[in-house]
Amino acid sequence: MVIEEWKKSGIATKFPTYRNSALVTTHSWQKGKREDDQAEGLWRINDGIYDFTEFIDKHPGGSFWIRETKGTDITEAFEAHHLTTAPEKMIAKYWVRDAAEPRIYTLTLDEGGFYKTLKERVRKELKTIDKTPKRKSDLIHFGVLVSLFLFAIISAKYKSLVALILAGVALCWTVIVSHNYFHRRDNWQMYAFNLGLMNFASWRVSHAMSHHIYPNSYMDLELSMFEPLLCWIPNPQLKSKAMRYVSWVTEPVAYALAFFIQIGTRIFYSFRHTNIMYWHDLLALSIPLSIYLGTGGTVGLLSCLRTWLAMTSIASFSFCLIGLNAAHHDPEIYHEGDTNREDRDWGLFQVDTIIDRGDLKGSQFLVLTHFGDHVLHHLFPTLDHGLLPALYPVLLQTLDEFKGHLRECNHIEHMIGQHKQLLRIEPNPKPPGAGKKEI
Template identity: 80%
Template sequence: MVIESWKQSGIATKFPSYRNSALVTAHSWQQGKRQDDEAEGLWRIYDGIYDFTEFIDKHPGGAFWIRETKGTDITEAFEAHHLSSAPEKMIGKYKVREAAKPRIYTLTLDEHGFYKTLKKRVQEKLKSTDKSPKRKSDFIHLALILATYLFGLLSAKYDSLLALVLGGVALCWTVIVSHNYFHRRDNWQMYAFNLGMMNVCSWRISHAMSHHIYPNSYLDLELSMFEPLLCWVPNAHIKSQALRYISWITEPIAYAIAFFIQMGTRIYYSLRNTNVMYWHDLLPLSIPLVMYYGSAGTACWLLCLRQWLAMTSIASFAFCVIGLNAAHHDPEIYHEGDANREDRDWGLFQVDTIIDRGDLKWSQFLVLTHFGDHVLHHLFPTLDHGLLPSLYPVLYETLDEFKCQLRECNHIEHIIGQHKQLLRIEPNPRPPGAA
């Protein structure tokens, strides 16, 4: 979407090219980033240009991350996805030259700034942290996958509304917990994300590479993909008076069909442009297959198809109720166009774009299924959610040192705030952290 009145934001010196695309997708976001990033067709980290071509298949985290970021600036992603100092030492042999032009991103990662200070303390803390909660995360994830198939089967076998609803909730939670795994090296758990008709490869781009690095900015694909149905940017040029209130009416519809839109968009883009479909896009079909064959012929194909689609719609609705009201949208949270904090540290920017769910912290299950511990997850996305609670002491210590605050509220307050943000058109003139 072209913003004629756009002025230089606090995130980048260029308006993102992908927002001018007729169809906004993860692939068009990548194309735009390659056009904008001054990475000279290779990989850019800070002011250095690197050629990782020979390293693609050697990358311990999987070839996907390196292959899909070619031609872009990966500075923030590199820092956030590597807690060890080893990668920083290793990449030197792949450097080919200094970049010809300055970075377009204005956020900083100074050695003694907030994020790098916190990162060093987290590295030290993890040496003595109990790792057993990771096994609990794995158990919860597996249990939810099995529950999804079980309730789906029961809903078809007995034409049960209760089993259908429980199956939809289990599917929603399965998808959310799978998100715990796709920031890391390739693993089998991440593919369970696809059961909801979305795709882990597409979401590694839209969520891990875009939203996690540039939340609530024009570079955040998860902000753009819902427009014009839902628009959280406080800009009157892209959010008319009518659209602001109509979004409250269209919101439930958008929630219920979000999963289907994801699949439909990717199929349409593959047919009209470049194929972005994978073998694992067939995984959602495993649910109606289990319904049909597991019911031993007592349920017809038509019933299984109906139950599966209804279950997916319930999951889609629940996913959006949880996900879009999890942390990022409230009038008090930084959005594109609002006044910027004087300290442009990337980690402080993450804190400014999030209000945590304080009502989840007592339960690892709720944290996993409701995008909890959101600030720490944004700062250290490759860590299992089960390890994050142990990091709060060093987080609070570092926040106090840099005069920043971790904000919290409950889910109802987030839902109210998210709807207020849909109506907001005036940028906040008060920078985060201002006295």
């Protein structure tokens, strides 16, 4: 098969198979990655093939991460999700052989490079910083979780529009704060993510394994899942002029329906192809059930369902309004097709695909509920958001040494930039590194 010019990736030597799927899902992404990654049916880290079969149920972070990555290259994910040096030593006993083929990914994690240098400094810094903000994160999570149920019940009982909106916003915030937890070892907080009709297990694939590792590239599932409604890759063959402007009109509708589309797609795929549903998909039903029980049965089941669907639509809209304008889409941010930085360090690539929300800094609540401190979160996803502010000094020092830039703007500027990115079709001829509002 002849690969068209626009299908040539900036971070890999192969156009991802999953993008040729009729229906793009987490399952098709995983299936395509197993075909592409030259992992020989096992697990690949750098140029080594490992067999972690016996380790699946022993993994301290939970069996999911090992089980779901079998047959793929996990080099970058392994580095980003393990801060200590112990895992590097432990995997030696699971080594099988050298890989027969070179890696398809062109990003590097060299000793002495930006990410490895930063990681070592962060490892030392974590030994001295205050850990109490982690407890504050837990309290914030619990607070928004409880408030969504209270506002939902009040809304149904008193037919209050204000309470309905507050319930929707609280549901949105609960989902976003729960994202702070599903990057880590299994915990109860991650299950709250499912209250928004999405599923943490599915998002561990689409968000943690795909988007976090390969942001703004062809391998980023969070780009392809929105196409053709929203397309941020700057290529005229992917989006016509009409589609570019129409996306501005369809965007609010897509926002309000995003949660429902996610669950609908997964149900459809499960019936037609392979089951990708879980028992904890039923957790979202706890909301209408709580409304019914909380009102003492005085509100009919149909009315409870209407309240639940309305607040979920508000939450969906709010989630997209925050999430899609949080960090990754602006003409100044690297997207697939733009000129690559000469230094192919994976950590610098992460920095180049993000402009942080500077207006969130200083508030742990806002950071947790609005995807704040985004650069540091991408570089060290398993760390609680409450710990990230203490790492800025070493981040800025290391960025300065490796000619990287931490860029910031506010939410309105992000929204304007995101809409400009929807219109952009010409690749950026300049390599990333120079951004707006450098600090």
